[in-house]
Amino acid sequence: xxxxxxxxxVITIYDATILVILFAIxxxxxxxxxxxxxxxPLHTLYLxxxxxxxxxxxxxxxxxxxxxxxxxxxxxxxxxKNSEPITWKQATIRFMVALVSWGFAGLGFIWMLFRKDRxxxxxxxxxxxxxQHQKSETRPSSGSTK
Numbered sequence: 001x002x003x004x005x006x007x008x009x010v011i012t013i014y015d016a017t018i019l020v021i022l023f024a025i026x027x028x029x030x031x032x033x034x035x036x037x038x039x040x041p042l043h044t045l046y047l048x049x050x051x052x053x054x055x056x057x058x059x060x061x062x063x064x065x066x067x068x069x070x071x072x073x074x075x076x077x078x079x080x081k082n083s084e085p086i087t088w089k090q091a092t093i094r095f096m097v098a099l100v101s102w103g104f105a106g107l108g109f110i111w112m113l114f115r116k117d118r119x120x121x122x123x124x125x126x127x128x129x130x131x132q133h134q135k136s137e138t139r140p141s142s143g144s145t146k
Contacts, residue, residue, distance in 0.1 A: 002118035003076060003130045005109060014070030019057060023050055058098075059091040076132050086128050094126035 003011075026049070030036040036046045061068045066077045066085055078094075080086050086094075101108020101121045108121030123129050 002112065002120075002123065003132060004118070005112055007074060007076070007132070008109065008112075008120075008130065011068075011070045011074050011076065014073065015058075015068050018069055019054060022053065022057075026050075026053070055095060058095050059088070062086060062091040062094065063088050071130070074132070076130050078128055078130055081127050081129065086126070090126045090128055094122045094128055097122040097125040 027036075027046075030042075030046060034040075034042060036042045040046075058068065061071075062078050063086060065072075066079065071077065078086055080090060097108065098120075101111075112118045112120045112123075119129065
């Protein structure tokens with residue numbers, strides 16, 4: 001079963017916060033030292049760099065770790081329909097279709113409310129799904145067992 005919409009939105013907000021902080025770290029020196037503003041000839045290159053960073057964050061984390069930092073916090077993983085790690089192609093398709101989902105006023109996310117399996121457009125297009133996992137192991141006690 002897929003994650004509820006509210007959990008997906010909270011994860012999206014967490015990831016967006018991480019990206020905004022990263023963008024600020026990158027943007028402040030560019031604005032101060034290179035005067036990259038909307039009137040600057042470097043503005044298009046700057047926006048392209050922000051897009052590439054976003055792409056690398058999501059696609060890289062999904063492929064290499066099976067989850068973004070926010071997904072890790074919320075104990076969710078991204079797998080294909082066979083519960084295996086996703087491919088680079090699936091991660092890329094998921095990212096591109098997620099942009100379209102947001103571009104249509106979030107319709108790709110709202111779509112899940114009308115499906116029994118709670119799949120979004122990007123879940124369907126990429127053949128992937130998010131799932132929450134339970135703690136599979138208990139933490140060792142802090143006391144000595146000797």
